[in-house]
Amino acid sequence: MTTSAPAFRATVLTLYPEMFPGPLGYALAGRALANGLWALEALQIRDFATDKHRSVDDTPAGGGPGMVMRADVLARAIDAAAPEGDSRPRLLMTPRGRPLTQARVRDLAAGPGAIILCGRFEGVDERIVAGRDLEEVCVGDVVLSGGEAAALLTLDACVRLIPGVMGKIESGTDESFSQALLEYPQYTRPQLFEGAGIPEVLTSGDHARIAAWRRAQSEAVTRERRPDLLAQTPAQPEKRR
Structure with missing residues (x-):
């Protein structure tokens, strides 16, 4: 304490x-x-x-x-x-x-x-x-x-954003609205639930692919549910190119 x-x-x-x-x-x-x-x-x-x-x-x-x-x-x-x-x-x-x-x-x-x-x-x-x-x-x-x-x-x-309150600092930075986007879908065990599986990319171990998938999912969810937020979203380097 x-x-x-x-x-x-x-x-x-x-x-x-x-x-x-x-x-x-x-x-x-x-x-x-x-x-x-x-x-x-x-x-x-x-x-x-x-x-x-x-x-x-x-x-x-x-x-x-x-x-x-x-x-x-x-x-x-x-x-x-x-x-x-x-x-x-x-x-x-x-x-x-x-x-x-x-x-x-x-x-x-x-x-x-x-x-x-x-x-x-x-x-x-x-x-x-x-x-x-x-x-x-x-x-x-x-x-x-x-x-x-x-x-x-x-x-x-x-x-929840006060230092020391959350276990991992990433919990407060990688979530809805942190980059003017809604959060990407989350999954956990079991691997198969009522016939639906976890997207393969999330179990691939390829962190670059996972990051790209999550970004794309965030943009898709935001476009569907909160298109007003997209105007505030910073462009990614590859998009600027």
Whole structure:
């Protein structure tokens, strides 16, 4: 177990701190958390309300359904989580944010951690976004009941890339999105399953052929399922020729 302070520290601002660490307390992330490779703190936003009802939301200005999380309450929560000098990026999980990418995940994992605000209801007062320099992040073209599930997803993606968390460093570099391609098909024993065998090239021992096959398979899968990624794919030397 490490004795030094974790390089990656995550602070989650939420109305449901009991949801953390949740799945992050198991498997790779859980072992890394127990071993001090990263740290996690979940703060209850209601603790920063000032009225007797611990209110964190109010009706939307201009009318409309639902409720909006108040800027003043969120400001106190963020200021407590990130005192002056805290360089961690401040993320707001919201469906209107920029899509989370593997490149952004790598940047986050290499940094000091993150402060993550989990929105609820109809969202947060817009003034807190600019007032506390929040980076709006979306994990998919779906609407969730709150930002907690998105925060768990984001942290899981980051933590697995922290040095020492995965057994082999290649596990984090040779996978979907690592080169703007989806990952190639994987196989393992048994050699024959329900009449289907492992492609011969993978058992040939010819590493150059295997690498070429995997690249071709990645391109084919990406072309079929995510053609938008192909424009980001770096050209191979033989293709440039």
